[in-house]
Amino acid sequence: MITIIDYKAGNIGSIINIIKKIGAEVNISSDIKYIKKADKLILSGVGAFDIGMGNLEQLNLIPSLNDEILNHKKPILGICLGMQLLVRKSEEGNLSGLSWIDAEVIKFKPDNKNLKIPHMGWNTIIPKKQSPLLTGLDSDSRFYFVHSYHLKCRDPRDVLANTFYGYEFPSIVQKGNIYGVQFHPEKSHKFGMKLLKNFVEFC
DSSP, X not given: OEEEEOOSOSOOHHHHHHHHHHTXXXXXXXXXXXXXXXXXXXXXXXXXHHHHHHHHHHTTOHHHHHIIIIISOOOEEEETHHHHTTSSEETTOXXXXXXXXXXXXXXXXXXXXXXXXXXXXXXXXEEOSOOGGGTTOOTTOEEEEEESEEEEESOGGGEEEEEESSSEEEEEEEETTEEEESSBGGGSHHHHHHHHHHHHHHO
């Protein structure tokens, strides 16, 4: 069973539909007992960093998530805002992140002033290392992005792939059982479906 963590941070209906199409069982819950029963977790979301972290705190989910992810090594996939919440802090807000990955979130600052922020639309990835999450995906794989902030990782070993938008930034990360993607796989057609299928079957 895949459980999508419901922390009131955006519409997740498209993710549910794709995971069902893959053939996996999926539910949505903010109930700790369902999070503990799940085989894998997805932390999706859109919006501001502090709102996302504040919602997780208000729902009292952080202690249980720390236990499941750090102690029981349950696989988790962060998507968009969900990926950003995996790190220590963000320039966008004042609250601390989950701190599972040694990174911070910074605002796009391209030298090319003609580049519009947010970075919005289709873009490719630049794989940096092998991972089950990237099975069957390469530099021709295209994903849909909508974001004004991106990760800055302290340890390059945590970066699975970069994307170029004025400069390279981490678009896919992994630290052990913890995975994150900056783009929206649920809006990325066959490439997004392949990535989610990889997470469900191989990670």
